[in-house]
Amino acid sequence: MSLHYRSCTFAYRRREPVLREFDLRLPPGCTVLLGPNGAGKSTVLSLGASARTPDAGRVSLGGLDSARRADRRSYRQRVGWLPQHIAPVPGLTVREQAAYAGWTKGLNKREAWDRSATALDRVRLSDLATRRSHHLSGGQLRRLGIAQCLVHEAEILLLDEPTAGLDPVQRGIFRDLIGELTAGTSTDVVVSTHQTEDLADIYRTVLVIDRGQVVFQGGTDDFLALAPTATTPERRTETVYRSLVQGEG
Numbered sequence: 047m048s049l050h051y052r053s054c055t056f057a058y059r060r061r062e063p064v065l066r067e068f069d070l071r072l073p074p075g076c077t078v079l080l081g082p083n084g085a086g087k088s089t090v091l092s093l094g095a096s097a098r099t100p101d102a103g104r105v106s107l108g109g110l111d112s113a114r115r116a117d118r119r120s121y122r123q124r125v126g127w128l129p130q131h132i133a134p135v136p137g138l139t140v141r142e143q144a145a146y147a148g149w150t151k152g153l154n155k156r157e158a159w160d161r162s163a164t165a166l167d168r169v170r171l172s173d174l175a176t177r178r179s180h181h182l183s184g185g186q187l188r189r190l191g192i193a194q195c196l197v198h199e200a201e202i203l204l205l206d207e208p209t210a211g212l213d214p215v216q217r218g219i220f221r222d223l224i225g226e227l228t229a230g231t232s233t234d235v236v237v238s239t240h241q242t243e244d245l246a247d248i249y250r251t252v253l254v255i256d257r258g259q260v261v262f263q264g265g266t267d268d269f270l271a272l273a274p275t276a277t278t279p280e281r282r283t284e285t286v287y288r289s290l291v292q293g294e295g
C-alpha cells in the first residue's frame with residue numbers, strides 16, 4: 047500500500063504555501079527524507095499522517111483519502127507518525143503512554159497493553175516502563191515516541207527526526223530497529239533526518255526536498271553516484287546533497 051501525494055498545495059495560516067502542486071509516490075522499503083531547514087519535510091510527513099490536510103490536491107494510502115472523514119480512522123490505523131515534538135502525557139507512565147497510543151489507533155485495552163511491552167523492548171525502554179513519561183529525558187522521550195508508532199503495527203511509519211538527541215549507542219539501536227522493521231516485513235518507513243552518515247547501509251531510497259519541491263528521488267546508490275568520481279566515500283553524501291539544494295529561502 048503506497049502513500050501518494052497528488053498535486054498537494056498547503057499553507058500554514060496566513061502564510062505563503064509551503065507546498066505547491068506537490069507530487070510524490072513513496073516507494074516501498076526504507077526511505078530517507080533529506081532537505082534543508084524549512085524545506086517542508088515535517089509538513090510533508092504531517093500531511094502523510096493525516097494530522098494536516100492539503101488545501102488542494104489529495105493524499106491517499108491505497109484507496110483511502112487522508113481528508114475524507116469516512117476514511118480517516120482506517121487511514122490513521124495504517125500509519126505510524128513520530129512528530130518532531132513528542133509530548134509526555136501528564137500522569138501516565140511510559141508503558142501507559144505507549145499503550146494509550148495503541149488504544150487511540152483502535153487496539154482494545156488488552157492488546158494495547160500487551161503490545162506496549164514489545165514496543166518498549168524494541169526501543170530499549172523496558173527498564174523505564176513504570177516511570178512517569180514527563181520525567182524522561184529528551185532522547186528517552188523520543189524513543190517512547192518511536193515505541194508509540196510501533197504498538198499498533200502500522201503499515202507505514204513516518205518518522206520525523208527520530209535520532210535527534212539520541213546518543214551514539216541509541217542511534218545504533220535505532221539503525222538495527224529500522225533494519226528489523228523493513229527486513230522480511232511489508233512495513234514501509236520514511237525517516238526525515240539531518241544525520242546522513244551510514245546512508246547507504248540503512249536506506250534503500252533517498253528523497254530530497256528543497257523549498258517544497260522534490261529535487262531528487264531514487265536509489266541510494268544512484269544518489270551517491272552523482273558525486274564526482276574523485277570524491278572520498280566520507281564526503282559523497284554531503285557533496286551530492288549540496289549540489290541538489292539551495293537551502294533556506
Ligand SMILES: Nc1ncnc2c1ncn2[C@@H]1O[C@H](COP(=O)(O)OP(=O)(O)OP(=O)(O)O)[C@@H](O)[C@H]1O
Binds near residue numbers: 081
Ligand atoms: N505551525 C506552523 N505555523 C506556521 N509556519 C510553519 C509552521 N510549521 C512550519 N512552518 C513553516 O513552514 C515551512 C516548512 O517547515 P517544515 O517544518 O515543514 O520544514 P522542515 O524541512 O521539516 O524543516 P527542519 O529541517 O528545520 O525541521 C517553514 O518555512 C516553516 O517556517
